[in-house]
């Protein structure tokens with residue numbers, strides 16, 4: 273009988289330990305974490321609202337806008353952020369749809385465009401590209417897609433605003449393919465546009481979804497007519513159907529059929545047409561994200577790759593937002609969970625500092641409620657309050673020494689020199705900039721020759737934020753001025769002598785960043801090209817990994 277007791281105990285133990293494993297695997301499989309890439313005004317905010325509407329996370333459209341205008345007093349802090357309406361609450365929106373947990377990460381655009389926008393994309397598993405069909409591929413979309421390409425992130429494309437006069441759909445696909453270098457697989461196809469927008473034809477399901485303007489409700493079902501040859505369609509829209517059949521023939525002949533593998537490897541993007549403001553075509557993209565986009569995948573770390581369904585918890589910080597509460601100067605570090613299960617109050621190791629941290633007052637992001645979520649799995653984002661001891665790229669685990677890789681710094685495109693009115697504050701200035709640099713708020717370069725520090729950013733608001741934080745948090749009244757720097761590249765080489773010569777000969781244009789990496793500050797595109805040609809033994813990099 274003793275043996276039986278042990279057997280039972282073993283069995284119970286096995287049940288106890290295998291249950292969390294099964295739960296983790298199930299939770300990971302139902303998660304989708306994505307961001308929206310778009311140029312300002314393409315419709316990102318409108319689409320975000322509609323996505324939340326579908327999930328029942330919000331009852332009426334307008335919530336996201338409401339946040340933009342700063343009615344969310346509890347999550348607005350710094351004056352500048354109040355004005356611009358940046359809030360932690362809309363940084364991550366988690367909602368459920370069709371038994372899936374969706375994490376939508378905000379990619380700040382407009383004036384809020386910054387390195388954060390880029391880095392958010394390193395924390396997602398897929399992206400939704402929104403294009404204004406009247407405008408086509410625009411500048412910011414190109415930049416953001418380049419960042420997605422670094423990790424071969426799968427992209428779903430939404431051609432928006434078909435209720436307006438747009439460009440020719442075939443021409444739009446052509447532009448995406450040639451400018452963005454990604455294969456297009458149209459899944460829906462528009463029937464007419466502007467005043468004559470009739471709906472979309474689903475190429476895979478062979479059905480037409482009829483357009484109705486002004487749909488505000490999530491359950492607003494659209495009439496669906498089966499079969500492109502259905503006589504009802506020919507009756508309703510004789511002209512448009514003629515045109516559609518011609519186009520569909522062209523599309524079948526000239527474009528790529530949808531291929532899940534090619535999508536998952538980032539080579540191909542399924543394309544949908546619709547109108548976000550009319551809530552038309554939105555359900556289809558949400559379905560594509562659920563059916564086709566990947567659940568959290570394996571992530572590379574320094575010692576090994578980490579699977580999302582591993583039991584021990586791990587994750588990394590990809591964004592830091594400051595001043596939740598001006599009185600306490602708190603910061604929130606946004607951590608992407610990479611494996612295991614986060615539980616409120618658990619103890620984890622902050623690997624860079626080698627310190628145990630208790631995660632008790634963690635912020636989580638359910639769009640539908642203010643409730644604190646008590647657990648999180650791979651793909652979820654949690655917010656860790658801290659007092660400035662966290663940096664972009666910091667990794668956390670239950671003890672194993674892993675540092676997640678692939679969290680880059682991007683070469684800045686805008687530059688300012690910084691000076692202070694009161695020279696006695698030099699020390700504070702340096703301390704402040706060091707910390708702000710580590711947080712990823714701005715990049716700081718110290719030229720080899722000369723005493724002015726040079727700040728680099730990708731969005732112009734970053735300088736305003738830094739000036740205001742220097743004043744409020746470090747008591748430094750700094751003046752920013754233009755510089756003749758136009759771009760920066762990190763420089764490396766196996767040839768130490770070349771590197772040393774480079775540093776002495778070009779001392780006026782060579783600088784060290786906050787982490788001690790050598791960088792070249794070019795005065796123009798031509799200057800950068802010539803320098804690269806003259807120093808063939810050096811490598812010039814537009815991104816660098818977190819140290």
Ligand code: GDP
Pocket residue numbers: 310311312313314315316317318319381432433434435436546547548549550
């Ligand atoms: P964001 O800058 O990408 O967040 O873009 P918004 O969502 O704020 O939209 C920019 C403008 O385009 C707003 O005036 C929207 O009302 C409008 N808009 C968005 N979607 C549509 C659409 O499907 N059709 C039309 N006609 N306008 C749209």
